[in-house]
Amino acid sequence: VLMTAFVASLGFLPMALSNGAGAEVQRPLATVVIGGLLIATLLTLFVLPVLYILFEKGFKSKPTITAATILLFVVFSFQNATAQTPINLQGAIDTALKNNLKIKNEKLNAEYQQKLKAAAFDIPQTAFTGEYGQINSIYKDTKFGISQGISFPNVYAKQKSWQNENYKSSVLNIMVKEAELKKQVSEVFYLLVYLQLKQKILLQNDSVYASFLEKANLRFAKGETNILEKTTAETQRGQITIQLSQLRNDIVILQLQFQLLLNTEAVFTPSSESPKMIFTAMLDTSAVSNHPQLKVLQQQKQISLVNTQLQKSKLLPDLHIGYFNQSIQGTGADNLFYNTSTRFNSIQFGLGVPLFFGSQKAKINSSKTLELISENNYQIGLQMLNAEYQTAFKQYQTQLQTVKYFEEIALINANTITKTANQQFANGGINYLEWTMLINNAVSIQSNYADAVKELNQSIIQLNYLTSK
16 A cells, blocks of 8 residues: 555655746646545555444444544645635735835845945046156156046035935835835735635526526426426526636636735735725825825936036036156256256146036036926826826725615615525426526626625725825
C-alpha cells in the first residue's frame, strides 16, 4: 500500500513544486492527486482497521481518536493548501499599497528627485593652465595658473528651491497613485462581490429548475403532461447553465486583475459581510479641494513660479577668481636681475556681465507663460473634480433610493411570489407556464437588486476617490 501511494506521489512532486510555464495548472492538479493518495493510504492503514475493531466490539469500549485526528489534520492541511484566502477591503488596500509596482516606482522617482537636490550646486569645472616660452622677454619663462568661475550665489539658492519643489511634486504624485490604486482595488473587490452575489442567485435558480425538470420528466414519463413542459424546463436550466459558465469566467478574469493589483503570489478572494458599501458624507463641493490631483496641479504652479525666479537670477553676473605663478627673467623695475628660480604671484578677480541677455529674457517670458498655463490647469482640474463630485453624489442618491426600494418592498415581494407560486403549482392552482413566469419575475427582481447594489457601490467608490486626501 505504501509503495503504491509513494511512487505515484513522488512522481507528481515535481509538478507540485514547479514554478515555470503552466505551473498554475500543474500545481493544483498535482496537489489534489498527492492529497488523495495520502488520504487513501491513511484510510487503508489506519481508519479502516479502526472501524473494523469498533464494529467488532460493538462500541463497548471508548474508541481512540488517533486515526481520526490524523485524518482531519491531513484533510484540513490540503484544504488550506489549495483554498483561496479571504481578505476584506482594507486588508486588500493595505496589501496593494505595500506590493504594487506602480507605487514602488513612484516612491523610487521621489527618491530620485531627492537625490537630485544635491545637484543644485553645479559649480563649473576648475581650469588649470600652464605656459612656457617667451612670455615676458627674449628669455623663456614658465607660467602656471588655476581659475574658477561660479554663478552668483542667489542662482544656487534658486536652483535648490526649484529642485526642492520638484521633489515635493514627486511626493504628491505618490499620493495620486495611491488614491487611484485604492479606487481600482475597491472597484475590483466589489465587482467580485457582485459576481458572487449573482452566482448565488443563479445557483438558487438552478436548483429550483433542476427540481422542476425532475418532476417534469416524471410527469412526461407517466403521460400526465406533454413534451412542452419538459422542453421548457430543459431550456430554462440550459440558459442558467450558460449564464453560470459566463459568470465563472468573469470571476476568473476579475480574480486575475485583483491578484495583479495586490501583486502577491497568494490567491485572495473578497470577504464582505454585506455586498453594499456605506457612505454617510453630505454634499460638500469643498471636499474635493484636498484631492491629491489638485495638490499636484497647485504644486506645478509653485514650480513655474520658482522657475521664473531662477531664470531672473541668471541675469546676475558670474564671478571669476584665479591664482597665477610665473617666472620673469631679466632686469626688473628695481634694477635687479632675476633668473628662473625667482617666482612671481598674482590673483585675478572678474565679473561675467550678461550684456547680451535677449535669450535669457525670452526664457523668463516663457516661464511666466507657464505660470499662466499652470494656473489655468489648476482651475480646470478644480472645476472637473467639482463636476464629477456633484454627478457622483446625484448618482449615489438615485441608486440609494433604488436599493432602498428593493430592500423594503421588491425583495419581500419576490420571496412572496416564489413561495406562493411554488404552493399553487404544487396544488395545481397554476400551470407550469404561469409558474415559470412568476419564478423568472422573482429571480429578475433579485438580479436587479444586485445590479442596483453594484451601481451604488461604484458611486460610493467614486465619491471616496474624489474626497481622498
